[in-house]
Amino acid sequence: MGRKLLGALGPLLVVAAGWLGVFAVPGFRPAEAVVGAVFPPVGAFLLGRRPGLLTARLLLAVGLVSAVYTFAHGPHAWSPQVGLLLLGPLAVTFPDGKPPSRPWGPLPAVMVVGPLALAAVAMTDPGAAAALPTVVGVVPFLGVGALVHRYRRGDADTRRQVAWFGYPLVIVASCAFFDDAPLATAVQSAAIAAMPVAVAVAVLRHRLHDIDLIVNRTLVYTVLTAVIGAVYFGITAVAAGLGSWSGLVAALAAGALFHPVRQRLQEAADRLFKVERDPYRVAHRLNQSIQQASGPIEALESAATAIRQALQADGVAVEVLLSQGTVRRVCDGEPGERATPLIWHGRPVGRLLLKGDPPDPGLLDMLVRHLAEVAHAVRLTADLQRSRERILATREEERRRLRRDLHDGLGPTLASLAMTVDEARLRLTRDPAAVDPLLHRVRSQMTEAIGDVRDLVYGLRPPALEELGLEGALRSLADGPGPRVDVVVAGAVNGLPSATSVAAYRIAQEAVTNVRRHAHATTALIRLERQEELWLTVSDDGIGLPEQRRSGVGLASMRERAAEVGGDCAVTGRPGGGTEVVARLPLKAEEGAE
Structure with missing residues (x-):
């Protein structure tokens, strides 16, 4: 309850000051009123969410001091912006309540005691009050320096928090150079009002909002406004002799320069923040990093690093599902739990784990497609190595x-x-x-x-292959006891490489043996089709594959037979029941050489 009363006290004092006409007192500046009205309720809210947080207490203190000063403003009151002095200690101790390093340790106390003592002297000695605005102007810059130091030394989360607080603080400090300009005063007041909100976001929700994008856009459009304004007023001044046409010429020139200048400034800002927004350039850089790698594993590591940079993520991990059920994991940074599956030709080959703000879905989808290719290459390499070992x-x-x-x-x-x-x-x-x-x-x-x-x-070598050829050997295999086995051959299968013929026969032999022993089938079909590659399919109408199955010696043997000649073999269930073995066996250039 006390926290809520303190949070409401600041706005009430500011409203009372306005009712008493304090805002009309000569020399009064709106910054103090803004601080007194906004800081206390935000500080009280943050203190309720994070009890004991020094940042929340400082927000509450800054707001209450400014509110009291606003209410008591008069001929013998303190000099302007006394409450803003506490922004210095707030910046130095943000966000964990400690200075960024040991040399900064005594600075918060000095930044509070020194200016407040000078303010107390100014109440009785008007001559000393002239020095206080200078101190007030220096304090925000000291706070900015502390934030820069913390930003350079901190991790990704700390940097994002510092950016949220530093963004409005830099605007406040910059407006100090234009002390009497109405526009600068208005911008400073708006930045001060946004400061406690930025602090609350930095403490509670900094992961859900992209501060880099806000800073990027602000920098671009601030410089763009300055450039276009300089062009407009410069042309107006030079073309003053044209009379009423000078404004039109300046407007046309400024309009013509707007898009190219904005584009160049955006590219420069993206380079400054190490951001790439063109998906084609991102894909090109990703492909370059992959091609320069010495192997699939190194390519996967390079791809993880490139994706983390492209998505501005705090951490990235790539998990590749290997055929034997294990997982190969590559990390860059500290990965999170936001998983995106990697799909290669309809088959899952792994997943991408991200930590940080949700990225652009279109860019993520494009990067995932490229990453799936690399994951598949890693999987093939692991399968090849395991096949070689076997x-x-x-x-x-x-x-x-x-x-x-x-x-x-x-x-x-x-x-x-x-x-x-x-x-x-x-x-x-x-x-x-x-x-x-x-x-x-x-x-x-x-x-x-x-x-x-x-x-x-x-x-x-099976004698049936020597005596009957591959087709005859398969038909002889089908004549054995058990369920009826039909053989269908499409295309000429004569003159196949010896290794391919043996692999096809051994795979068919193992598949038919499994049908006769385990499938409880009534019929089976052996289909041999020669296209650009040799396709062997053995299907049955049996009970199918069990839900919980382990790859036995027979299934592993079929896959190894296919891998030996550069092909692959898959065992799947058939729609409606039964099992299907599909083997793809490449036909090498030396076909016909037996």
Whole structure:
């Protein structure tokens, strides 16, 4: 209740001063009345939201001192703008209630005690009052200096808060140069009235409003007004001899210069604030940063930095969804929770996390499309690296298998065969009758060796491909037990690269095996279509994929077979039930070379 009474006291005193005719007293300035009317209620409101906040208390104190001064203004009152002296300590301690660094520590006390002591002397010694306006004029500049120091040392949030308070404070300080100009007085009063509102926004809602845009536009149109005004009055003065035509010439010249000058000033202000508003230039810079990167991961990091700068965000994070279920995360700054999905050809490949004010939706959409390409490249790189690792592991495992089969299977068989031949050769002269059983044993061991060699060869390449070709091998595969499997071939599939034929057959073999073991299907279809690439589709009318599924060895094997030849393989559910395996296998330039 006391806070609300203090907040209402300032406006009541200002209204009472106006009723008593204080505003008509010679030498009275409206700035004090504006401070007394606006600062107390805003300070009380802010103090209710943030109890104990020094900034809110200073706002309340500045307003009440100014209100009391306004009400008591007279021939023996304090010098003008005494309440504005407290804006200095407010600026130095904003927004956390502490000076920006140790050297600034004693300044708030000096900025309060010194001018107030001089004001007290001025009440009894009119001669000393002449020095007080100079002190009052210096105080805002000291506050601006403290804000600049804090802005340069602070993080993104602190900078945004300082910008909200510093914007009207700079206007107030600038108007001090035009002390007696009516327009400067009006602008200063408006800036003072906006100051407590800016402080409240900086403390409570600084993330929801773009102060950089406000400062940018103010700078552009202030300079633009000065330039156009100088052109207009300059031409008017030079062309005074034209009489009534001078105003028309000046107006036409000012109108002709307005757009190009505004455009140049806007570009200069954007460079000053490191803002790029042309989406095509933003896209060009983003592409340049991506192309200069040494790899997809580095390109993703460069893209995150470029996007943060383009959107003026406090932080950016890019999360890429890798095929094995893990997430690759790249950050620039401290990211937030505002997520935008990254979609590549209808498939989610990750998301963009932003911290800061909501950006321009059109610019964000354009940047997200470019970023999705980079995220997809990162995903492909991770898949390729994982595929290479598995291919190497598979190759080494195949080599170990061949070594084991040769060492433990074919090797002992050939050694035993050699020993039997030696034994038969020795008995040939001494006991010819015993040689025949030994030769039968040799024949049996040779048959085993031939079988071992055949097994090794069949393990390297399916014999059905050699004997029947890819189409015949698929039809032979479809003739097995289980549900009916139809085979449809579109286009000529002869003369395919050996690796592509083996990959297509192995993927179809694994898919048909899954249909027969797990799908509970009645029919299935193998479709092989040759276009610019080889497309293999195996579909069934079974129970489909479970909701909670894990990629087993078979599914991983199909994807790896496709990746080995530069393609890809996807396993999805069919509308209406069933499963569909779709493999895309590129056809290389050396087609026909078997």
